[in-house]
Amino acid sequence: xxxxxxxxxxxxxxxxxxxxxxxxxxxxxxxxxxxxxxxxxxxxxxxxxxxxxxxxxxxxxxxxxxxxxxxxxxxxxxxxxxxxxxxxxxxxxxxxxxxxxxxxxxxxxxxx
Amino acid sequence: xxxxxxxxxxxxxxxxxxxxxxxxxxxxxxxxxxxxxxxxxxxxxxxxxxxxxxxxxxxxxxxxxxxxxxxxxxxxxxxxxxxxxxxxxxxxxxxxxxxxxxxxxxxxxxxx
Numbered sequence: 001x002x003x004x005x006x007x008x009x010x011x012x013x014x015x016x017x018x019x020x021x022x023x024x025x026x027x028x029x030x031x032x033x034x035x036x037x038x039x040x041x042x043x044x045x046x047x048x049x050x051x052x053x054x055x056x057x058x059x060x061x062x063x064x065x066x067x068x069x070x071x072x073x074x075x076x077x078x079x080x081x082x083x084x085x086x087x088x089x090x091x092x093x094x095x096x097x098x099x100x101x102x103x104x105x106x107x108x109x110x111x112x
Numbered sequence: 113x114x115x116x117x118x119x120x121x122x123x124x125x126x127x128x129x130x131x132x133x134x135x136x137x138x139x140x141x142x143x144x145x146x147x148x149x150x151x152x153x154x155x156x157x158x159x160x161x162x163x164x165x166x167x168x169x170x171x172x173x174x175x176x177x178x179x180x181x182x183x184x185x186x187x188x189x190x191x192x193x194x195x196x197x198x199x200x201x202x203x204x205x206x207x208x209x210x211x212x213x214x215x216x217x218x219x220x221x222x223x224x
Contacts, residue, residue: 034212042218045215
């Protein structure tokens with residue numbers, strides 16, 4: 001079946017540091033890939049997405065590239081802010097599957 | 113105008129009680145989900161509906177019964193609540209696989 005493996009946290013960074021969260025996936029078909037963010041006490045918001053190989057998703061300074069050869073979709077941001085403190089989830093959706101499969105989530109804390 | 117809304121946001125109840133959580137989406141999506149998020153933030157699919165039809169029932173105890181009166185609504189009824197049911201429950205909708213899902217704000221259920 002489909003699965004997502006995500007870098008374990010928690011991750012603590014200083015403001016303006018570089019952030020990378022690794023994500024790899026296993027899928028039988030050609031999935032779409034997503035990063036969701038969950039701020040404290042809130043629901044999940046879509047951060048970015050990529051629907052086919054070599055697509056780059058970007059939003060709010062975050063980027064991730066769909067790499068089929070390495071089955072990866074790593075999230076990066078060049079300079080984090082305190083407001084980026086949240087839980088980040090990597091997810092995939094398969095054309096034949098009526099669900100999103102999520103990674104375990106990575107808690108990121110950015111200190112001023 | 114909230115896209116996916118669920119009520120209530122907080123629910124505190126005693127063991128053995130029966131409770132319901134309501135979910136409505138105004139996005140015109142065909143697919144709706146219930147996810148459970150545990151204390152470690154792990155997200156697990158519970159149910160998936162497509163056009164009011166149950167597609168996925170992911171080994172959830174039969175004390176949990178979803179009901180979809182129409183495409184815009186997916187309610188969750190829980191009988192005989194147990195301490196282990198304490199979690200955050202998220203409703204979500206999606207236009208069709210493999211598109212991204214839009215999440216409600218969550219219902220924090222506490223069983224005492």
